[in-house]
Amino acid sequence: MKRKNCIRQSGFTLIEIIITVFFVAIFSAMMITFLSSSLVKSSDPIKWLRSSSNLNRVMANITADYNQFPKWKSLTNYSVGDKVLPISMNGRYYTCITAGTSGTSEPIWRDDNKVGDGTVVWNVKPWRWITTRAGMWKSGVQYSVGDIVMPTDTYIAVDGKKGPNGHFYRCKVGGTSGSTEPAWPKTGGSSIPEGTSTPRLQWIRLLQYLKETVGTPDLNNKKNNYGQGSNPPYEYYVVENKFIKFVSTVETDIVSGDPENILRVTIKNDDGDTLTALFMAKEN
16 A cells, blocks of 8 residues: 655745735834834923923022012911011011911001011011111111112101002112112112212112013023022023003003002913913002
8 A cells, every 4th residue: 555645834935924024014114103203202291391390490589589588377386587478468578576376367467566466476677676687778787789678667758658668679789878768769670879888779679670680571582590590590481571550450551650569470481381470569
């Protein structure tokens, strides 16, 4: 009996190999395109968070420049010498003269006497308890650049109102204050000179200082590093930086002769995110 020889074929044909290579190539190209796009875009959230954080840091620096002291808080422990601003700023700040815990609701801030607040006692005349560079203006004092003062209780403005006028004033050129309190304007960008020291002491309204330091609105050029000392520099675009007013709750630009009590600042980053803040001086 003859036995048939069976030859069994194994492996792939040339056509099968070509088809397999073709599909592998197509699949690989698709995966490379998808993965490369994903890898490039994977850093986008990190870049966005960093850019957004930098924008918030700039606005925080601007806000810190205006709010020299923290706002009052309820049920908070305060020590002698601590200073706070009323939640609704009234052009004054208050110094703790009796330590304790603040009350559950904000006290009525007086201009002429001590203010009780829970077990805390505040006073509007801080120069009696802290250095003469802080608080209300005082004659014969050596002031340095960056020092902040407000008009005294005896100051009478051109409108006949006595005492602080809702504005703070920042020392622009250091020197010694004179014997007579200067006229504290509520408008205008010029410096306020006083005294006879060399160089002569000069002040600038704090709102005007913010306006000048923030910079002129320009969406083509970025500003670097509001203030001093930020590392790395935080860049931003100035979208809006102007004095405004509200007429029947409607925001509008001021006109000549209007008090410059509200400064509107809007800044933007490269991603198009914006931040806006209002800085206000509250007149009596």
